[in-house]
Amino acid sequence: MLEALTLILSCQLAGEVLVLVSGLPVPGPVLGMLLLLAWLVLRGGVSERVAQTADTLLGHLSLLFVPAGVGVLVHWERVRDQWPAIAAALVLGTLITLAVTAVTMAGMQRLLAWRRGGSHD
Amino acid sequence: MTDAPLTQIWVYLAASPLLWLTATLVCYLIALKIYRLGRENALLNPVAIAVGLLIALLQLTGTPYQTYFDGAQFVHFLLGPATVALAIPLYRQRERLKTLALPILAALLAGVTTAALSAVALGALFGADTKTLISLAPKSVTAPVAMGISEKLGGLPSLTAVLVVSTGIVGAVLGTGLLRLLRIRDDAVKGFAMGLTSHGIGTARAFQVSPVMGAFSGLAMALSAFVTALLLPPLLRWIGLVGD
Numbered sequence: 001m002l003e004a005l006t007l008i009l010s011c012q013l014a015g016e017v018l019v020l021v022s023g024l025p026v027p028g029p030v031l032g033m034l035l036l037l038a039w040l041v042l043r044g045g046v047s048e049r050v051a052q053t054a055d056t057l058l059g060h061l062s063l064l065f066v067p068a069g070v071g072v073l074v075h076w077e078r079v080r081d082q083w084p085a086i087a088a089a090l091v092l093g094t095l096i097t098l099a100v101t102a103v104t105m106a107g108m109q110r111l112l113a114w115r116r117g118g119s120h121d
Numbered sequence: 122m123t124d125a126p127l128t129q130i131w132v133y134l135a136a137s138p139l140l141w142l143t144a145t146l147v148c149y150l151i152a153l154k155i156y157r158l159g160r161e162n163a164l165l166n167p168v169a170i171a172v173g174l175l176i177a178l179l180q181l182t183g184t185p186y187q188t189y190f191d192g193a194q195f196v197h198f199l200l201g202p203a204t205v206a207l208a209i210p211l212y213r214q215r216e217r218l219k220t221l222a223l224p225i226l227a228a229l230l231a232g233v234t235t236a237a238l239s240a241v242a243l244g245a246l247f248g249a250d251t252k253t254l255i256s257l258a259p260k261s262v263t264a265p266v267a268m269g270i271s272e273k274l275g276g277l278p279s280l281t282a283v284l285v286v287s288t289g290i291v292g293a294v295l296g297t298g299l300l301r302l303l304r305i306r307d308d309a310v311k312g313f314a315m316g317l318t319s320h321g322i323g324t325a326r327a328f329q330v331s332p333v334m335g336a337f338s339g340l341a342m343a344l345s346a347f348v349t350a351l352l353l354p355p356l357l358r359w360i361g362l363v364g365d
Contacts, residue, residue, distance in 0.1 A: 005202070008202045008205045008206055009202060009205075011205050011208075012201050012202055012204075012205045015205070025273075025350050025351060025354065026346075026347055026350045026351065027265055027266040027269050027346065027350060028201070029200075029201040029202075029204035029205055029265055029266070030204060030266060030343060030346045030347050030350070032201075032204070032205040033204055033205045033206075033207050033208045033211075033343050034208075034343075034347075036205055036206075036208035036209075037208040037211055037212060040208060040209070040212045041212070041215075046209055046212060046213075050209065051209055053206070054206035054208075054209040054210075055209070057199065057202060057203045057206045058203060058206055058207070058209075058210065058324075058328070058335075058339070059328070061203055061321045061322075061324060061325040061328075062149075062167055062168045062321070062322055062325040062326075063145075063146075063149045063167075063168075063171075063196060064196055064197065064199050064200045064203055064321065065168050065200070065264060065285075065286045065289060065321060065322055066145055066148070066149055066168060066171045066172055066175065066193070066196065067145060067189075067190060067193035067194065067196050067197040068197060068264050068279075068282035068283065068285065068286050069168060069169075069171075069172035069282075069283060069286035069287075070172050070175045070176060070179070070186065070189060070190075070193070071186060071190075071279050071280075071282050071283050072172070072176070072283045073176060073179065073186045074186050074279055074280075075277070075279065075280045075283060078253065078277075078280065079283075082247075082248065082249045082250065082253050084247040084248070085243070085244045085245075085246070085247035085248050085249035085253065086244070086249065086253065086257070086284070088243040088244070088246065088247045089239070089240040089241075089243040089244040089247075089249070089257050089260070089284075090260070090284065090287050090288055090291055091291055091295075092239070092243055093236070093239040093240040093243050093257075093260075093288075094261070094288050094291045094292050094295070094318055094319070095291075095295060095299055096235060096239045097232055097235045097236040097239060097261060097317070097318045098292060098296055098299055098300070098314050098315070098318040098319075099299060099303060099314075100231050100232060100235040101228050101231060101232035101235070101313065101314040101317045101318060101341075102228075102300055102303055102305045102310055102311065102313075102314035103303065103305075104224075104227050104228040104231040104232070105224045105225065105227065105228035105310045105313055105314065106224075106305055106307065106310050108223060108224035108227045108228065109221070109224045109307070109310070112223060112224065
């Protein structure tokens with residue numbers, strides 16, 4: 001648990017430092033994730049302890065969003081005044097994005113399978 | 122004067138981060154219990170219920186958000202390490218990743234562009250001001266990333282955080298239904314679409330459906346955070362929402 005947490009935090013720290021040094025417009029934790037992935041690939045496996053800690057952290061991922069969600073209190077007036085725009089963007093925008101992403105990925109998969117199948121003839 | 126000790130206890134507790142940290146965990150566990158009692162029905166989203174309970178508590182006790190956040194920041198902080206930890210489910214899916222590289226790339230670019238443009242266009246159509254529009258643009262990306270982007274472009278980072286959480290809840294509540302309607306059956310595709318649209322909250326929902334769906338949702342969340350951070354500034358400049 002402690003080793004795994006240290007590994008994860010070290011990757012995040014390295015990611016944050018890399019962002020500061022390089023000026024990349026990418027957030028530190030995202031770079032940290034890529035660093036951890038690279039480390040796992042180089043090492044050729046995940047140790048049981050690291051896997052367990054990661055699974056615990058990710059198993060309660062939704063909890064981590066609660067404090068930010070309560071922040072709606074601070075923006076109550078803005079949300080009340082512009083609620084039709086915010087509601088439209090939230091509901092319709094989200095559904096459109098979900099559909100476009102899923103259909104693009106499924107379509108590409110089918111296209112590739114079809115081309116692969118075609119080349120056998 | 123009988124309530125004097127009680128008031129003293131309250132004054133002491135209200136000043137320490139312990140109270141609201143504990144309250145956050147308790148409200149989340151209650152929300153989780155409700156969600157499980159409702160047979161994990163997507164409508165009973167645990168984040169939405171927990172946020173509702175906490176808002177009610179803060180209003181009842183007259184506690185300002187800043188006081189609440191002094192305690193809750195310890196939970197909020199874990200978003201960063203959790204993002205890093207996504208490397209593990211990704212690593213486990215490495216074989217499928219190789220075979221799906223091209224469809225993933227196409228879906229990623231289409232999804233990230235659609236997420237930002239649909240949010241800004243719909244917001245503008247219904248009369249949101251520029252600050253709200255910029256805050257809406259990165260709403261499909263995981264919270265720490267979206268807040269950073271919003272701040273850089275002149276939006277309101279804390280409003281973005283709220284919009285990010287709401288987007289996550291909407292996607293988690295309506296997502297599985299929409300995917301069924303679209304007849305998408307591959308868990309990899311379902312997960313990828315869910316994670317791209319609804320980041321960590323969608324990923325949490327996806328992990329409950331299947332480990333494959335969860336892993337691909339996590340992958341989409343990570344990739345879209347990366348690509349949105351790179352693409353959103355020029356995209357918003359191109360449509361004239363932010364200056365040079």
